[in-house]
Amino acid sequence: xxxxxxxxxxxxxxxxxxxxxxxxxxxxxxxxxxxxxxxxxxxxxxxxxxxxxxxxxxxxxxxxxxxxxxxxxxxxxxxxxxxxxxxxxxxxxxxxxxxxxxxxxxxxxxxxxxxxxxxxxxxxxxxxxxxxxxxxxxxxxxxxxxxxxxxxxxxxxxxxxxxxxxxxxxxxxxxxxxxxxxxxxxxxxxxxxxxxxxxxxxxxxxxxxxxxxxxxxxxxxxxxxxxxxxxxxxxxxxxxxxxxxxxxxxxxxxxxxxxxxxxxxxxxxxxxxxxxxxxxxxxxxxxxxxxxxxxxxxxxxxxxxxxxxxxxxxxxxxxxxxxxxxxxxxxxxxxxxxxxxxxxxxxxxxxxxxxxxxxxxxxxxxxxxxxxxxxxxxxxxxxxxxxxxxxxxxxxxxxxxxxxxxxxxxxxxxxxxxxxxxxxxxxxxxxxxxxxxxxxxxxxxxxxxxxxxxxxxxxxxxxxxxxxxxxxxxxxxxxxxxxxxxxxxxxxxxxxxxxxxxxxxxxxxxxxxxxxxxxxxxxxxxxxxxxxxxxxxxxxxxxx
Numbered sequence: 001x002x003x004x005x006x007x008x009x010x011x012x013x014x015x016x017x018x019x020x021x022x023x024x025x026x027x028x029x030x031x032x033x034x035x036x037x038x039x040x041x042x043x044x045x046x047x048x049x050x051x052x053x054x055x056x057x058x059x060x061x062x063x064x065x066x067x068x069x070x071x072x073x074x075x076x077x078x079x080x081x082x083x084x085x086x087x088x089x090x091x092x093x094x095x096x097x098x099x100x101x102x103x104x105x106x107x108x109x110x111x112x113x114x115x116x117x118x119x120x121x122x123x124x125x126x127x128x129x130x131x132x133x134x135x136x137x138x139x140x141x142x143x144x145x146x147x148x149x150x151x152x153x154x155x156x157x158x159x160x161x162x163x164x165x166x167x168x169x170x171x172x173x174x175x176x177x178x179x180x181x182x183x184x185x186x187x188x189x190x191x192x193x194x195x196x197x198x199x200x201x202x203x204x205x206x207x208x209x210x211x212x213x214x215x216x217x218x219x220x221x222x223x224x225x226x227x228x229x230x231x232x233x234x235x236x237x238x239x240x241x242x243x244x245x246x247x248x249x250x251x252x253x254x255x256x257x258x259x260x261x262x263x264x265x266x267x268x269x270x271x272x273x274x275x276x277x278x279x280x281x282x283x284x285x286x287x288x289x290x291x292x293x294x295x296x297x298x299x300x301x302x303x304x305x306x307x308x309x310x311x312x313x314x315x316x317x318x319x320x321x322x323x324x325x326x327x328x329x330x331x332x333x334x335x336x337x338x339x340x341x342x343x344x345x346x347x348x349x350x351x352x353x354x355x356x357x358x359x360x361x362x363x364x365x366x367x368x369x370x371x372x373x374x375x376x377x378x379x380x381x382x383x384x385x386x387x388x389x390x391x392x393x394x395x396x397x398x399x400x401x402x403x404x405x406x407x408x409x410x411x412x413x414x415x416x417x418x419x420x421x422x423x424x425x426x427x428x429x430x431x432x433x434x435x436x437x438x439x440x441x442x443x444x445x446x447x448x449x450x451x452x453x454x455x456x457x458x459x460x461x462x463x464x465x466x467x468x469x470x471x472x473x474x475x476x477x478x479x480x481x482x483x484x485x486x487x488x489x490x491x492x493x494x495x496x497x498x499x500x501x502x503x504x505x506x507x508x509x510x511x512x513x514x515x516x517x518x519x520x521x522x523x524x525x526x527x528x529x530x531x532x533x534x535x536x537x538x539x540x541x542x543x544x
Contacts, residue, residue, distance in 0.1 A: 016146060016205060016206075016208070017204065017205065017207070017208065018205065020146050020147060023146040023147075023205055024143060024146050024147045024157075026201060026205055027139060027142055027143045027146065027201065027205070028143075028157055028158070028161040029161075029197075030139070030197050030198065030200075030201045031135075031136075031139055031158055031161040031162055031165065032161045032162070032164060032165035032168070033165060033193065033194070033197040034093065034096075034135055034165065034194065034197065034198065035161070035162040035163070035164075035165030035166045035169065036165040036166065036168045036169030036172065037096075037097075037100065037169060037190050037191075037193060037194040037197075038096075038100075038128075038132045038135075038166070038169070039165075039166045039169035039170050039173070040100075040169045040172065040173050040177065040186075040187070040190045041096075041100035041103065041128050041132075041187070041190065042063065042064065042067055042128075043169075043170065043173045043174075044100075044103060044104055044173070044183060044186070044187050044190075045063045045067075045103060045107075045121060045124060045125060045128075046059060046060045046063050046064070047173075047178075047183065048103075048104055048107050048108070048117075048121075048183060049062070049063060049107075049117075049121050051262075051278050051279060052107065052108070052111045052117050052279065053117065053118060053121070054280075054395070055395060059121075062121070062122075062125070063121065063125050066122060066125040066126055066129060067125050067126075067128065067129035067132070068129065069126075069129065070125065070126045070127070070128075070129025070130045070132075070133060071129045071130070071132050071133030072133060073129075073130055073133060074129065074130035074131060074132060074133025074134040074135075075133040075134065075136065075137050077130065077133075077134060078092075078133070078134035078135075078137040078138055079137065081134070081138060082137065082138065082141045085138045085141035085142050085145075086142060086202050086206040086209055086210060087202065087210060087214045087217075087218060088134075088138055089135070089138040089139065089142065089198065089201075089202060090198055090199060090201075090202035090203070090218045090221075090222070091218070091221065092131050092134050092135060092138065092198075093135075093194060093195060093197070093198025093199065093202075094195055094198065094199065094218075094221045094222055094225045095131055096128065096131040096132065096135075096194060096198075097191040097192070097194035097195035097198070097225055097229070098191065098195075098225045098228065098229070099124065099127055099128055099131065100128055100187065100190060100191050100194065101187055101188045101189075101190060101191020101192065101194070101225075101229045101232070102187070102188075102191070102228075102229075102232065103124045103128065103187060104183050104184050104186075104187040104188075105184055105187070105188075105232060105236070105239065106120055106124070107120050107121060107124070108183075108184065108240075108243055109239075109243060111243075111247070111279075112242075112243035112244075112246040112247050113243075113246050136158060136162070139158060140154065140155070140158060142206065143157075143158065146205075173186070177189070177190070179259070182257060184236050184239070184240060185233060185236055188229050188232055188233045188236065189233070191225075191229050192226060192229050192230070195222055195225045195226060195229070196222075196226070199218065199219075199222035202218060203215065203218060203219065203222075244264070247279065248264055248266050248274075248276060249266060251266040251267045251270070251271060252264060252265075252266050253265050253266060253267070253268060253269065253348075254342065254346065256338055256342070258336050258337070258338035258339075259336075259338075260335055260336040260338070261277050261278045261336060261338075262276075262277070262278055262279070263275070263276070263277060263336075263338055263339060263342060264276040264279075265342065265346060265348070265349065267285070267348070268285075268346070268347070268348025268349070269348065272284065272285035272286045273285040273348045273349060273352055275314060275349070277339075277392075282314075282392075283314055283316065285352060287456040287485055288316055288352075289510055289511060290454060290455075290456035290485070290487075290510075290511040290512075291454065291456065291485070291487050292316050292317050292319070292320050293320060293454075293509050293510065293511050293512045294452075294454035294487060294489060294511070294512060294520070295317060295320075295388060295390060295422055295424055295487075295489055296317055296320040296321055296388055296422065297320065297502055297503070297506055297509065297512055298422065298452070298489075298491050298500050298501065298502065298517065299386045299388060299420045299421070299422035299491060300321070300324060300386060300502075300503050300506065301420075301498075301499070301501050301502060301503040301506075302385070302386075302418060302419075302420060302498075302503070303385040303416070303418065303419070304321075304324060304326070304327060304385045304386050304503075305326060305327060305328045305329075305385055306327075306328060306329050306331075306383070306384045306385050306386075306416070307321045307327060307329070307330045307331070307384060307385065307386045307387075307388065308330075308331050308333070308382070308384040308386070308387045308388070308414065309321070309330065309331070309332045309333070309387075309388045309390055310333050310369040310373075310387065310388065310389045310390065310391060310402070310411075311332075311333070311334065311335075311369065311389065311390040311391040311392075312332050312334065312388065312390035313332060313334030313335075313336060313339035313340040313343060313364065314339060314342075314343045314349065314353060315332070315343045315344075315349075315350075315353030315356040315357060315362075316352065316353050317332075317388055317390045318330050318332055318353070318356045318359075318362055319353045319354050319356050321386075321388070322354075322356055322359055322361060322362065323507040324503075324505065324506075324507070326505075327361060328361060329361050329363070330356075330359075330361055330362050330363070331363055331364075331365060331384075332362070332363070332364045332365070333364075333365045333367055333369050333372045333373075334364055334365070334366060335366070335367065335368055335369070337366050340357075340364055340366070343356075343357060344357040369391070369402055369407075370401050370402060370407055370410070373407070373410040373411060373413075373414060374410055376410075376413075376414050377410045377413040377414055382414045383414065383415070383416040383419075384414055384415060384416060384419060385415075385416050385418075385419050385420075386419060386420055386421075386422070387411050387414065387415060387419065387420075387421045387422070388421075388422045389402070389411070389421065389422065389423040389424060390424060391403075391424060393424075393426040393427075393431075393434070394425070394426055394434055394437075394438060394535075394542045395434070395542050400535070400540045400542055401537055403423075403425075403438055403441065403535060403542065404441065404535050404536050404537050404540070405441050405444045405445045405534045405535065405536045406536060406537050408421070408441060408442050408445035408447065408492075409445045409446070411445075412445060412446055412447065412494050415493075415494060418493070419493065419494075420491060420492065420493050420498050421442075421447065421491075421492045421493070422489060422490075422491055422492075423438060423442065423489065423490045423491075423492065424487070424488075424489060425438035425439070425451075425488045425489060425490050426438065426488055427486040427487065427488055428451075428453055428486070428488040428523070428524055428527040429453075429486045429523075429527060430486060432527040432528075432529055433529055433532070434542050435451075435488045435524075435527065436451075436527070436528060436529040436530075436532050437532050437533075437534070437535055437541045437542060438490055438535075439451055439490050439532075440532040440533065440534050440535075441534040441535045441536075441541075442490055442492045443534075444534035445534075446494055446495075447492035447493060447494055447495075448492065448493055448494070448495055448496045448497035448498070449490050449491070449492045449497055450490070450491045450492070450497045450498055450499065450500045450521070451488070451489070451490050451491075451521070451524040451525070451528075452488075452489055452490075452491065452500050452517060452520040452521045452523075452524050453486065453487060453488050453489065453520040453521075453523045453524045454487045454489070454511075454512075454516070454520050455485055455486060455487070455520075455523075456485035456487070456511070488524065500517050500520075500521055501514060501517060502514060502517070
C-alpha cells in the first residue's frame, strides 16, 4: 500500500522506447502488480503466524502494525535513492521478491526445526515493510520523468493503481493462491511475478538511462532471484515432507490441506494414532477416551434420546453417546468435511471411533455451528435432550464466537425441557481465567452451571520441537512427557445447575467413576475466579 510521506519532485525527462503515455501506463501497471504482491506477502505472514503461533487477532495486529511502521521508514530511506530511481527501484523489487517469496518457507522452517517462529515473523514484517515503503517514492520519481501531468494528478493515479492492486491481491490470496498452490508455492509464485514486473519496467522502459554496469547488475540480480525462487518451487514438496517429519515425527500417514485447516494423522499402523489440526495435537489414542468419557457421560444422566454434538467430526464423542442403547439419534455439526471424510474412511481413525459413521442413528451436518444453531433456533425445531460442545479451546480466534453468550443462548433454544449442555471449556489449571469466563458466559445466557475437570496420563509426543497440543489430548496445556493432561468441562442446564454424575444405565467406562467426578469437581473449585464478565460477540473476553 502507498505511503504518502514522500512525493518526489519532477526529474529530467527519461529516454523511453515507447511514447510517454505508454510509459506512464506501464508504470501504473507495475504499481498495480507490486501492490497486489505486497498485500499477498502481508496476508501470507498473517495466515502463517496464526497457523504456527495461534491467536489470529494478536498475530494480525503484530504483522500489520510492524509493516505499516516499516513502510514509513522505507519511504524515508528511499530519499537517498531518488537520484538513481530506476536502478534503485529494480534492486528494491528484487529484494522484495526474494524476501516475500521465501518468507513462508523460512517461517515454516524455523517452526519445524527450532520450535519458534516469532522472531523470524518480526524480521520479515519489518524488512518487507521497509521495501514496500520504498516503492512509491521511487515510482513517483519515475512517473514524473515520463509524464507532464502535475504532481497531484500523478499522486492520484498512483494511489488508484495501488489500491486496486491491493484489492486484487487481497482477493487472490484466499480464493486463488491458497486453494490452488498452497502457502509455500503461492508465496514463491508471487515473488516471481514481483521480480519479473519490477525488472521488466526498469530494464526495458528505463534501460536507456542506465549505464552498462547498472543493466548488467540488475539483469544478474533478477536472474539469480528467479533462479532461487524456481529452485525452491522445485524442492518445495521435499521441504514440506522434511518439515512435517520434524514437527510430527516419522510416522506421518496422512497430510491433507482442506479449505478449513491442515489435517495430519500419525501412527495407527505401528503405534498409537494421533490427529493434528493446524499443527496442534487434537486427538491422541493413548488418552482420548479419558477426555471423551468425561465430556459425554455426565451429560447423559437424564433423558438422552436425541443428542446434538457441535464439532466432533472425528466421531469419538458420538462413539461414547452411541454406547447407550436407548439413544435414537445423534447429530454432529462439523465445519470441515475433510475431518469427517477421514473419520469415515481412514482405517485407524474409523476403528478408533468404532465405525459410528455407519450407525443408522448417526448423521452429520456440514456447517458452522453458530450458523446452524441460529437456523434451528429461528425455525423452532430440534428439541435435543443433550447438546455436547466438542470444540477447540476458547481464545481470541475464529472459535471465540462459539464460546459467546449469544452462542449459548442459541443452544438453550434447541434444548428440550430438562436438557443438558456439556461444554469443553479449556484447562482450568493452565488458563483459569478462560475457563471461568466460559462458566460466567453460560450463566449470563441463563444456564445453571456445574464445573468439573478430568485428568489423563501424559501423551508421548513426536520427536520434533512442536509441543503444542490442544483439545482432546491435553486441553491446551503446554509441555511434553511427564506432564498430565488437564481438561476442564462445564455441565449446564437452563435454570438450576445439574448434578454431575453418571446415569444408572451408563456403560462400563475405562476412566470415569463417581469418585473421579467428585475429585474433578473439587479440582475445578480450587481454581475458581469469581465475578468475571461474560464474553459476547462484540466484547470477547478470552485472552487465549
